[in-house]
Amino acid sequence: MSHSPATPSNTATQRLLKAARMLFAISAMAGTLAAQAAPRTEPKPDWSTHDMPSQKGRIVLVTGGTSGMGYEDALALTRAGAEVIIAARNAERGREAIANIKQAVPEARVQFETLANLQSVRDLANRLQGRLPRLDVLINNAAIMSPPVRGVSADGYEMQLATNYLGHFALTGLLMPLLRKSDDGRVVSLSSIAAGRAILNFDDLQAERHYDPFAAYSQSKLAILKWSIELQQRSDAAGWGIRSIAAHPGVAVTELIARGPGLDSQFGKQWAVERDRYHSAAQGALPTLYAGTALEAVGGAYYGPTGDNEKRGPLGFAKMPPAAADRSNSATLWQLSERLTGVTYR
Numbered sequence: 001m002s003h004s005p006a007t008p009s010n011t012a013t014q015r016l017l018k019a020a021r022m023l024f025a026i027s028a029m030a031g032t033l034a035a036q037a038a039p040r041t042e043p044k045p046d047w048s049t050h051d052m053p054s055q056k057g058r059i060v061l062v063t064g065g066t067s068g069m070g071y072e073d074a075l076a077l078t079r080a081g082a083e084v085i086i087a088a089r090n091a092e093r094g095r096e097a098i099a100n101i102k103q104a105v106p107e108a109r110v111q112f113e114t115l116a117n118l119q120s121v122r123d124l125a126n127r128l129q130g131r132l133p134r135l136d137v138l139i140n141n142a143a144i145m146s147p148p149v150r151g152v153s154a155d156g157y158e159m160q161l162a163t164n165y166l167g168h169f170a171l172t173g174l175l176m177p178l179l180r181k182s183d184d185g186r187v188v189s190l191s192s193i194a195a196g197r198a199i200l201n202f203d204d205l206q207a208e209r210h211y212d213p214f215a216a217y218s219q220s221k222l223a224i225l226k227w228s229i230e231l232q233q234r235s236d237a238a239g240w241g242i243r244s245i246a247a248h249p250g251v252a253v254t255e256l257i258a259r260g261p262g263l264d265s266q267f268g269k270q271w272a273v274e275r276d277r278y279h280s281a282a283q284g285a286l287p288t289l290y291a292g293t294a295l296e297a298v299g300g301a302y303y304g305p306t307g308d309n310e311k312r313g314p315l316g317f318a319k320m321p322p323a324a325a326d327r328s329n330s331a332t333l334w335q336l337s338e339r340l341t342g343v344t345y346r
């Protein structure tokens with residue numbers, strides 16, 4: 001698949017947007033150093049894709065963009081003019097996603113790339129390094145939830161930890177040189193309300209001794225949230241110049257349950273009763289789209305819906321679980337992730 005370089009912004013509006021992005025990026029990065037103390041701009045509660053700044057000239061990679069929120073991210077971003085790369089496991093579903101996006105947005109610039117295990121993460125990063133001038137936004141969205149039986153990735157790691165967290169740790173580290181070439185590089189990582197109930201079980205991180213499907217999912221979502229905060233801290237300290245922002249959709253109707261615990265499970269049956277109350281995938285994508293595009297989105301922050309115990313409703317800052325904000329074991333998680341993936345950030 002060949003890359004046609006993103007068109008340089010020539011119009012006065014695009015130059016202005018670029019300058020505004022740089023200004024916001026600089027102030028947002030400086031802001032994260034004192035993020036806890038400084039007042040932060042609340043998102044407009046009814047923020048929608050209509051508020052999204054033009055994404056012309058921006059290059060975005062969305063993991064897991066073949067269904068659910070990732071698909072909606074890709075659709076909205078191509079509609080706003082971004083060049084989008086969808087990376088997921090299943091090439092057939094990839095082709096369908098691309099066809100659907102092109103039908104909705106005939107001028108869409110969208111491609112599919114295969115992503116599954118750590119070797120495919122390395123291969124993808126190598127291909128992108130070879131052909132992209134930079135990467136503006138990486139959306140770490142791919143996930144599986146609560147498969148009833150403990151699965152193991154090709155690399156030998158518990159499947160949810162591998163897919164939802166370790167793969168994204170590796171992908172982000174390997175793409176950091178490309179993200180650093182952007183004047184407003186962003187990493188947006190998907191967590192979940194489930195992270196609020198999780199613990200990082202360093203004694204049995206891979207659930208080898210005891211596998212509880214939902215505890216393993218929650219742990220993976222806590223890990224990615226904690227790492228997202230740590231990534232911002234490390235970027236500020238090392239001058240990588242990126243914004244790392246976490247988001248969650250509340251509860252949204254997607255394929256996550258059907259492809260995880262299954263619609264016949266107790267979880268699935270409960271879900272079926274309640275599903276009319278929840279967000280559509282397009283509504284669930286808004287916190288991510290805000291984090292990835294809004295000029296005022298804050299590095300180190302966590303966005304999500306603010307109603308009904310954060311399950312749905314207007315956009316705002318999400319409640320940060322104490323276990324995610326606690327930095328006492330952040331370095332331990334980072335070092336372990338480096339060891340398990342073999343990826344070091346530079």
Ligand SMILES: NC(=O)c1ccc[n+]([C@@H]2O[C@H](COP(=O)([O-])OP(=O)(O)OC[C@H]3O[C@@H](n4cnc5c(N)ncnc54)[C@H](OP(=O)(O)O)[C@@H]3O)[C@@H](O)[C@H]2O)c1
Nearest residue numbers: 064066067068069088089090142143192251252254255256
């Ligand atoms: N839905 C909710 O209520 C909810 C709540 C909280 C958080 N979230 C989070 O939102 C994000 C999106 O989930 P969703 O609800 O939209 O689920 P979804 O419809 O099941 O989409 C998940 C995506 O992840 C991809 N994927 C799975 N394993 C992969 C792997 N090993 N490598 C690459 N791609 C892989 C799938 O692609 P394939 O086509 O390759 O299978 C699919 O595109 C996830 O991070 C999830 O944890 C969802």
